Amino acid sequence: MPEGTYCNKKPINTPEEVNFLLSDSSGTKYYEEMKLLDVDSELLASTIQKTMKTRLKTWLEICAHCGMCADSCFLYQVNGKDPKQVPAYKIQSTLGEIVKRKGKVTNAFMRHAMEVAWAQCTCCNRCGMYCPHGIDTGIMFGYLRGLLYQQGFVPWELKIGAGMHRAYRAQMDVTDADFVETFEWMVEEYEDDYPGLTVPVDVEDADIFYTVNAREVKHYPEDLAEAAVLFHAAGENWTIASKGWEQTSLAMFAGDWAACKMQVESVYGAMERLKPKRMVGTECGHAHRATVIEGPYWAGRPDGRPPVESIHYVEWLAEALESGKLKIDPEKRIQEPVTLQDSCNYIRNHGLKKATRTIMQHIVAPGYFIEMSPNKEHNYCCGGGGGFNGIGVFRKQRNRALLTKRDQILATGAKLVIAPCHNCWDAIRDLEEEYEIGIRWSFLKPLIIKMLIVPDHMKPVE
Amino acid sequence: MGVCIIGMAVRFVRYFLGLNWQLDRVAYRAHPAAGIKGAARSIYKWLIPFGTRGWRTQPVMTAAFFGFHVSAVAVPLFLAGHNLFLESKIGFSLITLGPALADFLSWLAVGCGAFLILRRLVLPEVRILTTWDDYFIWFIALAPFITGLVARYQMGSYGFWLNLHIFCGELLLIAIPFTKMSHVFLFFASRAQLGMDFGIKRGGMKGTKMAW
Ligand code: HEM
Ligand code: HEM
Ligand code: SF4
Ligand code: SF4
Ligand code: SF4
Numbered sequence: 267m268p269e270g271t272y273c274n275k276k277p278i279n280t281p282e283e284v285n286f287l288l289s290d291s292s293g294t295k296y297y298e299e300m301k302l303l304d305v306d307s308e309l310l311a312s313t314i315q316k317t318m319k320t321r322l323k324t325w326l327e328i329c330a331h332c333g334m335c336a337d338s339c340f341l342y343q344v345n346g347k348d349p350k351q352v353p354a355y356k357i358q359s360t361l362g363e364i365v366k367r368k369g370k371v372t373n374a375f376m377r378h379a380m381e382v383a384w385a386q387c388t389c390c391n392r393c394g395m396y397c398p399h400g401i402d403t404g405i406m407f408g409y410l411r412g413l414l415y416q417q418g419f420v421p422w423e424l425k426i427g428a429g430m431h432r433a434y435r436a437q438m439d440v441t442d443a444d445f446v447e448t449f450e451w452m453v454e455e456y457e458d459d460y461p462g463l464t465v466p467v468d469v470e471d472a473d474i475f476y477t478v479n480a481r482e483v484k485h486y487p488e489d490l491a492e493a494a495v496l497f498h499a500a501g502e503n504w505t506i507a508s509k510g511w512e513q514t515s516l517a518m519f520a521g522d523w524a525a526c527k528m529q530v531e532s533v534y535g536a537m538e539r540l541k542p543k544r545m546v547g548t549e550c551g552h553a554h555r556a557t558v559i560e561g562p563y564w565a566g567r568p569d570g571r572p573p574v575e576s577i578h579y580v581e582w583l584a585e586a587l588e589s590g591k592l593k594i595d596p597e598k599r600i601q602e603p604v605t606l607q608d609s610c611n612y613i614r615n616h617g618l619k620k621a622t623r624t625i626m627q628h629i630v631a632p633g634y635f636i637e638m639s640p641n642k643e644h645n646y647c648c649g650g651g652g653g654f655n656g657i658g659v660f661r662k663q664r665n666r667a668l669l670t671k672r673d674q675i676l677a678t679g680a681k682l683v684i685a686p687c688h689n690c691w692d693a694i695r696d697l698e699e700e701y702e703i704g705i706r707w708s709f710l711k712p713l714i715i716k717m718l719i720v721p722d723h724m725k726p727v728e
Numbered sequence: 729m730g731v732c733i734i735g736m737a738v739r740f741v742r743y744f745l746g747l748n749w750q751l752d753r754v755a756y757r758a759h760p761a762a763g764i765k766g767a768a769r770s771i772y773k774w775l776i777p778f779g780t781r782g783w784r785t786q787p788v789m790t791a792a793f794f795g796f797h798v799s800a801v802a803v804p805l806f807l808a809g810h811n812l813f814l815e816s817k818i819g820f821s822l823i824t825l826g827p828a829l830a831d832f833l834s835w836l837a838v839g840c841g842a843f844l845i846l847r848r849l850v851l852p853e854v855r856i857l858t859t860w861d862d863y864f865i866w867f868i869a870l871a872p873f874i875t876g877l878v879a880r881y882q883m884g885s886y887g888f889w890l891n892l893h894i895f896c897g898e899l900l901l902i903a904i905p906f907t908k909m910s911h912v913f914l915f916f917a918s919r920a921q922l923g924m925d926f927g928i929k930r931g932g933m934k935g936t937k938m939a940w
Pocket of ligand 1: 803807809810830831832834869872877894897898900901
């Protein structure tokens with residue numbers, strides 16, 4: 267049986283197909299069928315021929331096999347310096363072999379490559395900074411994931427995730443109506459405390475167009491209200507869109523480039539429709555990566571930029587604090603040791619280290635902020651990046667991967683970890699569950715709200 | 729030598745023509761200034777011994793690497809013997825190394841090369857990456873140094889060793905465009921690419937310089 271009913275090369279496009287795949291709980295049948303899935307070697311070879319250009323070819327060829335990238339990879343360190351975890355080995359023994367054998371590889375090989383691509387690399391791009399030749403193995407793994415996805419060798423959750431984007435233009439089964447209703451409902455809930463709080467929907471020419479992560483709608487709706495409160499307190503002229511509101515992209519983790527394009531085009535469509543001055547995205551790392559950094563290329567925009575200037579939540583927040591739009595009560599600043607998780611996706615890969623540190627200066631009383639080591643661009647992945655957090659079959663490997671961050675946090679001595687990224691936040695929550703080191707973790711929004719000097723117009727009437 | 733220069737020029741140009749803004753996801757053309765700045769920093773920082781965190785984290789490796797490479801670049805280009813040869817062929821020569829320095833550099837190359845080969849055998853994370861090709865490349869890279877030194881000290885028949893030396897030298901030059909030795913030039917291409925990537929897309933245009 268080459269193509270299974272659950273596991274096959276076809277992307278899923280409709281809610282029915284999504285539900286069908288979800289009905290196979292934990293993907294048990296899916297992974298059984300994967301063992302029989304044929305490899306279409308010709309397709310593999312012709313895709314490589316068409317999409318593998320000199321950058322990747324040169325990387326594979328000139329790699330000096332010098333191993334200087336080994337220590338830079340947290341997965342190598344955390345797995346007892348297993349030589350099989352050296353970035354160059356991981357990519358040469360998977361992508362390198364596929365290319366060498368012109369796509370003529372077996373089913374078992376592809377399943378092994380799948381494990382390497384999703385459980386031995388989080389695409390954090392750290393190793394790329396340590397290679398003398400400038401070989402970025404994380405980028406090559408992104409490329410390999412695309413090849414594997416096309417052949418149907420992709421973890422069950424990510425096949426579903428990519429399907430969600432195709433079916434709902436969101437990473438979860440949240441419809442456009444669900445989104446707007448949830449936002450409005452949450453804002454109503456908070457209205458008693460913050461009179462005049464509203465959520466403007468589809469307002470044209472606003473200063474800020476706000477985009478979110480569908481998980482907030484489904485699991486953390488208070489985050490939506492908190493965003494509204496802070497925009498309101500800062501006196502911003504903002505809006506959400508009833509279509510094109512989802513900033514994340516599990517399709518990027520899955521390597522489903524066609525779905526990536528569909529997803530960002532829906533957001534860019536909203537930008538073109540509403541013509542806002544800027545887009546601000548929520549506290550999510552990969553969402554920013556997908557919509558702001560990589561998205562323009564999927565959508566074919568030669569200037570490499572989204573249709574309107576797009577910034578991360580931490581950039582907006584830093585700006586609002588610096589300009590005094592948001593004022594912090596100095597008494598209420600954080601007065602305990604606290605540390606900060608630098609998300610690879612917008613710190614290493616978009617240079618935003620200054621914004622988060624500006625925020626720390628405003629919200630932490632002097633002397634309490636402790637940097638992790640290493641930090642900024644050189645920070646390690648939280649342990650759950652690139653989709654790793656969500657993949658059931660690789661849970662054991664993921665839990666092991668969390669050890670790096672656990673030890674980094676322990677070394678700071680802080681009990682509070684600020685994680686302005688959904689993925690990192692999840693990983694840090696899981697690491698506390700798994701290893702119980704007695705820490706708390708938080709996004710920025712709830713912390714800021716607690717210490718905000720509420721402007722008079724927003725005080726509840728007595 | 730002609731093969732080497734022409735071969736590499738072709739490969740260099742093809743590298744840059746083969747860059748694809750959409751597949752690489754870097755808008756090379758739209759932002760040339762940011763790109764050039766990023767590329768220049770990326771090359772420059774990595775050419776300085778201990779200039780990057782990558783180099784600093786592995787000091788011994790770095791010392792051996794630069795020890796080998798300084799002479800691998802300097803000796804073939806600036807050796808007095810080589811320049812005499814060049815002068816007789818094309819009537820032009822570069823500045824030359826004094827004999828003591830030349831001897832020192834040549835031995836340095838052999839010593840560091842031997843150390844790097846040992847490192848390859850000893851460290852598990854390097855051994856797993858190593859293929860027979862790597863040893864072959866090392867053989868090709870070190871042969872001209874060893875034969876050159878033997879000829880220089882006039883051990884055995886000078887004529888024989890010199891001819892062998894010239895043969896090995898030619899072999900190396902020919903290997904450059906066709907093997908991993910292409911890194912002599914493609915190093916600059918690859919580093920420039922990643923520099924442009926960070927300079928344009930990944931933070932450079934946010935005003936953050938990559939802390940290599
Ligand atoms: C292909 C053209 C080459 C020619 C015609 C050539 C010729 C010579 C000559 C005439 C000498 C002088 C020997 C003496 O001092 O009596 C020499 C020495 C030497 N050559 Fe070359 N060579 C070539 C390529 C290379 C290359 C590619 C390398 C290294 C990568 C190299 C490394 C050396 C070394 C290390 C010495 C000994 C230097 C010393 O200690 O004085 N040669 N070569
Ligand atoms: C401008 C010229 C050159 C540059 C920028 C350059 C750069 C590099 C880099 C970045 C590496 C990988 C890092 C490493 O192994 O530590 C490397 C490795 C190597 N290079 Fe070069 N190189 C140059 C010229 C040469 C020449 C002329 C030779 C030979 C005579 C050579 C022989 C080698 C060898 C054998 C290795 C492998 C080292 C190993 O096994 O660890 N290179 N080079
Ligand atoms: S991208 Fe990150 S996880 Fe992947 S090999 Fe490199 S350092 Fe390791
Ligand atoms: S550091 Fe770079 S050249 Fe060296 S083995 Fe790793 S990827 Fe290859
Ligand atoms: S989950 Fe966070 S730390 Fe991990 S790769 Fe993504 S952004 Fe980086």
